[in-house]
Amino acid sequence: MTLAANPPRNTPWSRTISVLRDVMSRPSGAIGLFLVAFHVVLAIVSPWIVPHDYKAMNSAMMLTGPDAAHWLGTDHLGRDVFSRVLLGGREALLVTGIATPIAVTWGGFGGILFGLIGGRVDEVLMRVVDAFLSLPWILKMLVLIVTFGTGIEVLIPTLAFFYGIPVIRIARAATHDVVARDFVSAARARGHSRLTIIRRELLPNVLDTLMVEGAMRWSWMLLAFSSLSFLGFGVSPPTPDWGLMIADARGFMSFAPWGVLGPVIALSSLIIGINLTADALAKALGIDRAQKAPV
Amino acid sequence: MSAPLIEIRDISVGFTGKSGATLPVLRNIDLTVKAGESIGIVGESGSGKSTLALAAMGYLKRGLRLLEGSVAFQGQDMFARTRTELEKIRGGELALIPQNSGQSLTPTLRIGAQLIEALRLHSDVPQAEFSAKAIELLGQVRLPDPAAIMTRFPHELSGGQQQRAAIAMALAGEPTALLLDEPTTGLDVTTQAHILELLRDIARNRDMAMVYVSHDLGAIARVCDRVVVMYAGEVVLDGSTRQVLKAPVHPYARGLLASIPRLSDPRLPVALDGRPPAPGGAGQGCSFVDRCALAQEQCRSRRPVLERLPSGESVRCFRHEHAEDLSLTGSGAIPAKLDSDAVPALRLDDVAIRYNRPRLLDKLLGRDSASVATVDGIEITVAKGETLGLVGESGSGKSTILKAVAGLLPPSDGRITVAGGEALAPEVEQRSPDHLRRIQLIFQNPDDSLNPRQTIAQILEQPLKLYFGLSGDALHQRSAEILERVRLGAHYLDRLPSQLSGGEKQRVAIARAFAADPDLVLCDEVTSALDVSVQAAVLDLLNDLKSTQGTTYVFVSHDLAVVRALSDRVAVLYQGRLCELGPSADVYATPSHPYTEVLLGAVLEPDPDTAPTLSADDVVELSPPVRGCPFQRRCPRKIGPICDTDAPPWRYRADGHGIRCHHTIEDLETVQRKDVAERCA
Numbered sequence: 005m006t007l008a009a010n011p012p013r014n015t016p017w018s019r020t021i022s023v024l025r026d027v028m029s030r031p032s033g034a035i036g037l038f039l040v041a042f043h044v045v046l047a048i049v050s051p052w053i054v055p056h057d058y059k060a061m062n063s064a065m066m067l068t069g070p071d072a073a074h075w076l077g078t079d080h081l082g083r084d085v086f087s088r089v090l091l092g093g094r095e096a097l098l099v100t101g102i103a104t105p106i107a108v109t110w111g112g113f114g115g116i117l118f119g120l121i122g123g124r125v126d127e128v129l130m131r132v133v134d135a136f137l138s139l140p141w142i143l144k145m146l147v148l149i150v151t152f153g154t155g156i157e158v159l160i161p162t163l164a165f166f167y168g169i170p171v172i173r174i175a176r177a178a179t180h181d182v183v184a185r186d187f188v189s190a191a192r193a194r195g196h197s198r199l200t201i202i203r204r205e206l207l208p209n210v211l212d213t214l215m216v217e218g219a220m221r222w223s224w225m226l227l228a229f230s231s232l233s234f235l236g237f238g239v240s241p242p243t244p245d246w247g248l249m250i251a252d253a254r255g256f257m258s259f260a261p262w263g264v265l266g267p268v269i270a271l272s273s274l275i276i277g278i279n280l281t282a283d284a285l286a287k288a289l290g291i292d293r294a295q296k297a298p299v
Numbered sequence: 300m301s302a303p304l305i306e307i308r309d310i311s312v313g314f315t316g317k318s319g320a321t322l323p324v325l326r327n328i329d330l331t332v333k334a335g336e337s338i339g340i341v342g343e344s345g346s347g348k349s350t351l352a353l354a355a356m357g358y359l360k361r362g363l364r365l366l367e368g369s370v371a372f373q374g375q376d377m378f379a380r381t382r383t384e385l386e387k388i389r390g391g392e393l394a395l396i397p398q399n400s401g402q403s404l405t406p407t408l409r410i411g412a413q414l415i416e417a418l419r420l421h422s423d424v425p426q427a428e429f430s431a432k433a434i435e436l437l438g439q440v441r442l443p444d445p446a447a448i449m450t451r452f453p454h455e456l457s458g459g460q461q462q463r464a465a466i467a468m469a470l471a472g473e474p475t476a477l478l479l480d481e482p483t484t485g486l487d488v489t490t491q492a493h494i495l496e497l498l499r500d501i502a503r504n505r506d507m508a509m510v511y512v513s514h515d516l517g518a519i520a521r522v523c524d525r526v527v528v529m530y531a532g533e534v535v536l537d538g539s540t541r542q543v544l545k546a547p548v549h550p551y552a553r554g555l556l557a558s559i560p561r562l563s564d565p566r567l568p569v570a571l572d573g574r575p576p577a578p579g580g581a582g583q584g585c586s587f588v589d590r591c592a593l594a595q596e597q598c599r600s601r602r603p604v605l606e607r608l609p610s611g612e613s614v615r616c617f618r619h620e621h622a623e624d625l626s627l628t629g630s631g632a633i634p635a636k637l638d639s640d641a642v643p644a645l646r647l648d649d650v651a652i653r654y655n656r657p658r659l660l661d662k663l664l665g666r667d668s669a670s671v672a673t674v675d676g677i678e679i680t681v682a683k684g685e686t687l688g689l690v691g692e693s694g695s696g697k698s699t700i701l702k703a704v705a706g707l708l709p710p711s712d713g714r715i716t717v718a719g720g721e722a723l724a725p726e727v728e729q730r731s732p733d734h735l736r737r738i739q740l741i742f743q744n745p746d747d748s749l750n751p752r753q754t755i756a757q758i759l760e761q762p763l764k765l766y767f768g769l770s771g772d773a774l775h776q777r778s779a780e781i782l783e784r785v786r787l788g789a790h791y792l793d794r795l796p797s798q799l800s801g802g803e804k805q806r807v808a809i810a811r812a813f814a815a816d817p818d819l820v821l822c823d824e825v826t827s828a829l830d831v832s833v834q835a836a837v838l839d840l841l842n843d844l845k846s847t848q849g850t851t852y853v854f855v856s857h858d859l860a861v862v863r864a865l866s867d868r869v870a871v872l873y874q875g876r877l878c879e880l881g882p883s884a885d886v887y888a889t890p891s892h893p894y895t896e897v898l899l900g901a902v903l904e905p906d907p908d909t910a911p912t913l914s915a916d917d918v919v920e921l922s923p924p925v926r927g928c929p930f931q932r933r934c935p936r937k938i939g940p941i942c943d944t945d946a947p948p949w950r951y952r953a954d955g956h957g958i959r960c961h962h963t964i965e966d967l968e969t970v971q972r973k974d975v976a977e978r979c980a
């Protein structure tokens with residue numbers, strides 16, 4: 005590629021900005037970021053903008069269809085579905101918003117460490133990780149929740165723990181890739197200390213991968229959280245939550261579909277948004293998520 | 300004689316750039332390929348050679364669009380055909396052999412199964428005869444023991460054998476035209492020469508047309524009747540191989556030829572400064588104007604057309620009558636030869652390196668581990684200010700030796716000492732800061748050796764901070780100075796490697812090495828990832844730094860001409876063992892070690908009047924023999940059992956030129972001279 009006559013300045017900030025710009029210049033990135041930002045802002049301001057009290061029941065109008073007052077109708081207790089949909093992502097975003105960074109941090113740390121140690125220890129530990137990953141996640145999570153109870157203080161560490169484990173694999177693979185590259189050999193041959201090499205050569209390159217991985221983990225975690233709520237192990241009523249709302253409304257699907265449709269659309273638009281953003285971010289950072297086919 | 304087979308009419312291909320504008324990659328190309336004709340397409344990286352070759356098949360890479368023009372194969376428009384029609388043609392009448400055929404073969408299928416599949420899809424051979432036909436094809440591409448090859452998986456074949464298997468697959472459909480995109484790039488010189496001979500014979504015997512895409516004019520000279528030179532997506536010269544290689548009438552073609560190092564010329568090649576415009580970057584004038592020595596006012600304002608000359612070639616240049624003023628071999632600098640004051644800067648004393656360390660069990664039982672050392676018995680002294688070239692095919696241990704000197708791979712035996720007789724610790728971690736600073740390493744591929752996340756300033760700061768403790772203004776100033784020295788300006792400091800061209804990146808890597816103010820610089824294939832014109836500039840830079848800094852180089856390359864251009868002395872390695880060591884002029888002259896002779900014979904000069912001599916089979920050996928001469932399995936001059944059992948002695952000529960062989964120097968001289976005489980007769 006050619007360069008403009010006056011070269012671009014490259015400061016840490018300019019990179020962040022140019023990556024953001026790149027993400028937004030892609031249709032997937034623009035739509036994805038919009039969806040994510042929309043949900044985050046909504047989660048923050050929804051308590052002030054909801055048209056009805058989310059827990060106000062009204063036995064006179066249960067499962068009514070959409071009308072001017074109740075845009076998405078009412079549920080089986082006569083509560084306003086639209087208000088509950090607006091509020092229903094708050095808990096999920098709060099829990100996953102805290103648990104995701106924790107998961108990526110500890111999983112990333114562990115993976116980089118294993119990758120650096122290498123050799124036999126690394127092999128054995130990865131076998132353990134693989135064995136762990138082969139168990140169905142819902143089973144593992146239910147065991148923990150049944151043991152320790154539900155609630156945010158249990159859900160956050162549980163999700164953070166389980167979702168950090170696959171990050172170990174990714175971080176380890178990324179570490180192996182970077183360590184094999186010549187710029188690391190060059191730094192070794194110059195005689196830099198191990199720590200300097202890790203900090204300057206390794207981390208910046210691995211962090212890119214972790215960032216994309218983090219976004220992916222976030223969307224998986226949202227699904228998991230909603231599934232737990234759906235099964236009755238997440239948010240406890242009457243707090244509105246998409247998973248819970250789907251579970252409650254599913255029995256009336258045939259004649260009151262809006263009760264399910266509202267939360268389903270809300271949840272899937274957020275997850276699609278996160279995935280689109282992750283995709284655009286991976287492209288902007290030049291990370292091959294899928295092996296490219298040679299032409 | 301016959302109707303055109305492939306007819307490309309005025310095609311332009313482009314893509315939509317970030318700004319939304321359409322940027323052309325190919326501009327108004329006309330090309331006709333007749334039956335049985337072989338055409339070479341040459342040009343620098345990014346000139347559009349591959350795009351053109353693929354377009355000839357009616358195929359465009361994702362993101363590219365046909366802007367105008369048409370491509371016809373046997374009279375039918377390729378871009379108007381349906382997918383299924385195209386699939387029938389591709390691999391049948393018209394076959395493509397890509398650069399890395401290891402990738403085009405299916406890794407999970409045996410060679411036999413893949414060949415039979417190709418026969419089923421693209422030939423009329425009856426089912427019952429598939430196996431026999433497949434074996435026949437493998438024999439035609441001169442694979443040893445075709446029946447055994449049938450049952451192998453692609454990864455069980457060497458690079459050269461994979462390429463042969465890919466050619467056999469292409470031949471299954473009895474193609475009338477074969478497209479080859481860099482089919483021998485990345486292969487060893489001897490393997491490359493063999494594959495080219497094979498292609499040449501096949502094309503002649505079957506009267507098959509070939510379109511051969513390559514940046515290597517030597518290869519083109521060997522197989523093509525006609526050469527098309529591309530520059531920035533345009534055809535700038537189109538003529539017979541002889542016309543284009545012997546007396547090209549376009550300034551770019553002349554520059555390209557002058558930038559190729561040649562075995563026959565000890566001078567450094569002449570660099571072609573500047574770089575081609577990016578797609579859409581060419582102005583309204585001639586696309587070569589910024590680099591052209593003949594450029595005049597009119598070249599800036601008008602675009603020259605492709606003009607047909609009475610002599611038969613077509614050229615796109617206003618001033619082609621004057622092209623002959625530009626020298627072809629030219630005024631390249633004579634490589635700097637410092638008076639070596641004979642102080643050794645580096646000494647390798649009986650160095651051996653093995654990749655698998657002896658196994659614990661073997662050690663306990665006092666057994667010798669089965670593995671033979673990858674590199675063994677290396678005895679080399681490099682004088683201060685001298686350049687030692689290290690040549691050999693892939694797997695000969697060149698990089699391994701450099702890594703041991705740099706401390707990245709501890710030798711299993713022997714000693715490495717630097718100036719003053721100080722021994723180097725085997726591993727970097729134990730070396731003193733002074734030793735670390737004095738030895739610097741430059742790698743083959745700058746994309747891999749420069750951290751993509753660091754700016755040029757950050758890259759250069761590392762050695763400056765580490766070795767000299769510089770900071771603040773002094774640091775900045777020194778970085779800028781060093782960049783100047785590699786002919787890049789201080790304005791590059793803020794850039795990232797991805798914002799530089801290949802040649803510029805390699806200069807940054809060189810700058811980083813020289814920032815340490817080293818005594819000894821180890822160069823590992825530093826030009827092999829670069830275009831020839833860029834390579835010439837990098838060689839020139841290295842030579843310049845050597846004469847101003849008095850640096851000692853160990854210069855590793857598989858390209859004998861490149862080594863010759865820069866080295867004072869040359870060491871030839873085979874299977875990790877030294878075969879020959881001496882002043883470069885002597886090593887390249889008769890007599891030489893039988894392996895050096897094979898290597899030199901396989902070199903392809905960009906000259907249609909020379910032919911390689913292929914005296915040894917291109918067998919890839921996985922490990923060196925346990926006893927005797929390392930070259931015993933392939934040696935064309937093998938004496939007999941003595942070569943299998945006894946390590947050959949060093950035999951010296953007067954001037955410190957040693958050859959390691961059971962033949963005496965006189966014997967070698969006699970037989971080699973006789974062979975040369977016979978070949979000439």
Ligand SMILES: Nc1ncnc2c1ncn2[C@@H]1O[C@H](COP(=O)(O)OP(=O)(O)OP(=O)(O)O)[C@@H](O)[C@H]1O
Pocket residue numbers: 314324342343344345346347348349350351360361362363514577578
């Ligand atoms: N899919 C694509 N989208 C946009 N631009 C492309 C695409 N493929 C190639 N190009 C551009 O087209 C130009 C020609 O590319 P091409 O691959 O044909 O060059 P080449 O001469 O074969 O180079 P090399 O020697 O490196 O193989 C280059 O500038 C390249 O960046």
Ligand code: SF4
Pocket residue numbers: 550551585586587588589591592593594595598603615616617618619
């Ligand atoms: S047209 Fe002019 S600039 Fe272009 S190659 Fe010819 S002399 Fe050089």
Ligand code: SF4
Pocket residue numbers: 892893894928929930931932934935936937938939942947959960961962
């Ligand atoms: S020692 Fe024997 S096998 Fe080795 S190079 Fe000499 S003649 Fe050939």
Ligand SMILES: [Mg+2]
Pocket residue numbers: 348349350480
């Ligand atoms: Mg190409």
